[in-house]
Amino acid sequence: MSRRPRILLSVVALVVGVIAVGTAPNGTNVVDPFAVWGAPGEAVEGRVLTAEVLGARAGSELLIADGADAPIDSPGVWLVVDVELTAAQGWLSLSQTEVQIDGSDYRTSPIADDTALLTLPYGSDVPMRGSLVFELPEAAIEAGTARLVLRTTIDDRLDSVPVISLDLRELETSDEVSVEPPVVVSPGAGS
Amino acid sequence: MKRWMRRNGVALITLAVLAPVGVFVLSGVELLDRAGRVTEPVTAAGPDEPAESDGLSARVVDSAEFVGEGDGEGGNGIPIGLALVATLTEISADRDVSCTPDLTTGSGEARRTWPSLSAPERFGYGYGDDTAIACSLDAGETIELETVFLTPVGTYPDSVLELTVTSEGARSVLRLPLR
Numbered sequence: 001m002s003r004r005p006r007i008l009l010s011v012v013a014l015v016v017g018v019i020a021v022g023t024a025p026n027g028t029n030v031v032d033p034f035a036v037w038g039a040p041g042e043a044v045e046g047r048v049l050t051a052e053v054l055g056a057r058a059g060s061e062l063l064i065a066d067g068a069d070a071p072i073d074s075p076g077v078w079l080v081v082d083v084e085l086t087a088a089q090g091w092l093s094l095s096q097t098e099v100q101i102d103g104s105d106y107r108t109s110p111i112a113d114d115t116a117l118l119t120l121p122y123g124s125d126v127p128m129r130g131s132l133v134f135e136l137p138e139a140a141i142e143a144g145t146a147r148l149v150l151r152t153t154i155d156d157r158l159d160s161v162p163v164i165s166l167d168l169r170e171l172e173t174s175d176e177v178s179v180e181p182p183v184v185v186s187p188g189a190g191s
Numbered sequence: 192m193k194r195w196m197r198r199n200g201v202a203l204i205t206l207a208v209l210a211p212v213g214v215f216v217l218s219g220v221e222l223l224d225r226a227g228r229v230t231e232p233v234t235a236a237g238p239d240e241p242a243e244s245d246g247l248s249a250r251v252v253d254s255a256e257f258v259g260e261g262d263g264e265g266g267n268g269i270p271i272g273l274a275l276v277a278t279l280t281e282i283s284a285d286r287d288v289s290c291t292p293d294l295t296t297g298s299g300e301a302r303r304t305w306p307s308l309s310a311p312e313r314f315g316y317g318y319g320d321d322t323a324i325a326c327s328l329d330a331g332e333t334i335e336l337e338t339v340f341l342t343p344v345g346t347y348p349d350s351v352l353e354l355t356v357t358s359e360g361a362r363s364v365l366r367l368p369l370r
Contacts, residue, residue: 122305123303123306125303126343184273186261
């Protein structure tokens with residue numbers, strides 16, 4: 001091989017190498033979970049969980065059925081997301097579920113732990129309907145869009161996780177939002 | 192070609208070895224770590240035989256499926272498409288043990304589990320008068336454990352009862368066919 005093609009080949013190899021190194025996943029995100037994207041009204045299927053958002057509501061006061069008699073005020077906004085969830089393999093916890101808005105993550109509020117749908121206690125293929133409750137700063141709601149990330153464990157490396165986009169501009173808003181206890185529904189009942 | 196191989200052969204072989212090793216280090220270690228997490232020894236019983244392990248003996252003596260007819264008039268309180276599976280298991284122990292019952296089908300990625308219900312009366316089920324509803328035994332004791340599971344219709348024929356037994360900090364699993 002003459003000198004000119006060899007130099008050209010080396011330069012190409014160097015450029016490819018730089019691109020490969022620059023775009024390669026780093027030590028943390030190489031084992032990140034795989035997001036399975038969906039929109040409200042769609043059944044989004046992860047490896048261990050199928051999730052469908054039935055609706056989303058926001059308000060400054062939260063009324064918990066079977067809980068405190070008076071509504072609970074928030075200095076920000078209560079975001080209530082109504083969902084239907086089905087575990088694929090067995091018992092699941094949803095306590096790691098979060099809403100991501102503008103680079104910030106908001107976990108489910110502990111105030112509605114006894115009423116919100118934070119566990120699927122019956123096992124595989126038994127669908128439940130209920131609500132997830134988040135307390136957000138008002139500015140977060142004004143961001144326009146959010147992602148509901150339905151994480152079932154702290155260690156979800158290399159697993160698939162349903163992620164559902166929420167349009168915060170289309171939220172049903174009222175002064176008071178209520179949360180009812182979760183219920184078991186028939187499989188395939190649909191929304 | 193021969194000349195090229197003489198000059199680049201070592202580099203080529205090094206690449207051929209290092210590339211798969213790199214891929215394994217990035218993701219294979221993670222996957223192997225996950226695969227190695229199930230460690231409890233499992234003892235499976237044949238039909239009509241008791242399963243025995245670490246001084247505990249268990250046998251399913253009866254089971255039944257109650258198919259859901261819905262909440263409406265004439266319904267039984269179990270959602271349509273779902274069913275209650277009830278099991279009665281004779282358990283005896285020669286030392287203090289406790290166990291957790293689960294209904295299961297399949298294995299590996301196809302494994303499905305259903306924990307026992309803590310309040311089956313919510314679905315119209317009433318426990319018998321003389322049965323135990325918690326699996327906790329003193330040494331020398333024998334109980335009839337009544338457990339109820341909420342499953343999709345059609346699960347019952349393929350399912351087995353698994354008792355995860357905890358005794359003196361060690362865990363083992365007894366796998367019992369239904370009858």
